[in-house]
Amino acid sequence: MMHLNQRGRKHMVNSWTGFDQLKEVWLGDCYPVEYYNGTSSAVYDAFARITEITQTDLAEIETILKQQGVIVHRPRFTCKEDYVNEHGVLIKPPIMPRDDSMALGNNFYHLRNNYKTDPWQHQLNLIGDHAVSITPELDCLGPPSIVRVGADLYIDYDTHKHVWGMVGSTFVDWAKDYRVHIIETGGHSDGVFCPVAEGIIVASCWMEEYNHTFPNWKVFQLPQEHTVHFGKWWIDDDSITNNNAFADHINQYALDWIGDFTETQFSVNMLVVNEKTVISVNENRELNDWLDSNGINVIIAPFRAKSFWDGGLHCLTVDTIRNGTKRDFFPHRRTKHYLDWQ
Secondary structure (H helix, E strand, O other): OEEEEOOOOOOOOEEOEOOOOEEEEEEOOOOOHHHHOOOOHHHHHHHHHHHHHHHHHHHHHHHHHHHOOOEEEOOOOOOHHHHEOOOOOEOOOOOOHHHOEEEEEOEEEEOOOOOOOOOOHHHHHHHOHHHEEEOHHHHHOOHHHEEEEOOEEEEEHHHHHHHHHHHHHHHHHHOOOOEEEEEOOOOOHHHOEEEEEOOEEEEOOOOOOOOOOOOOOEEEEOOOOOOOOOOOOOOOOHHHHOOHHHHHHHHHHOHHHHOOHHHOOOOOOOEEEEOOEEEEOOOOHHHHHHHHHOOOEEEEOOOOOHHHHOOOOOOOEEEEEEOOOOOOOOOOOOOOOOOOOO
């Protein structure tokens, strides 16, 4: 894992709370369609269609973000050979930067990957690669399973349990200045609950109790969202879902590209622009009305391939700069570095 510290660079990274005013963000991307040259025509045609709708919708998302005054950074590709494994098979594209990157206060963490040339290298250079250090114990850091709310971090146990024996040394570096709450959400926390403003949380059906972690905050509990599917991925195009050659290709070469969208509630996986504005890839009228009643506007952004790539706006982005500092939303809590169980 790469740890990039901001010594000598003012506000190159500043992100303490997920609902402070957003200023700069990374937005993922998929490969250019020519990277699929050499596959069968059936596989190529499916990837070409997925690439087309993905890139079209990402361009619209970028426009929406810029209209909100947000600076958007995108990955840069060099050549196909830089993104294949030792067997010549394409590695998962950097479509979901939240999977392996996180801003935590004034520090930025970027997981090691298997690309020969990191498509985010330009952005990493802007952040400052002069202070890179490799610290193996930080392998426990799982960005989609860490929720930042000022002085408090909420870290999912299930995602990190394979390294939980080293919990003490793990937290001493990147979480030493926070109160850390160990919670059990069953996976990526950003698909389970989302603090959208001070005192307001949107939650999925997977987790119901917030009285201890967020006392007196209002919680909107979404019922489970039912979606059409025939497996762990789906896209609204019969020429793709009925394409057996493409399904075989995914099963053989790209299972790690797709996740399991049947476990994802896209309405929770939102990107918060500020305490009055959120962006979502999913239209949920009941939720939108509730947020509106609390003074929060929901902007719906298109992402037609969300059930293939298995991610919403939070997964598609990494917020590198927000206004604000490390506020303490729960000053009554005793000062403690880490391990305050839900």
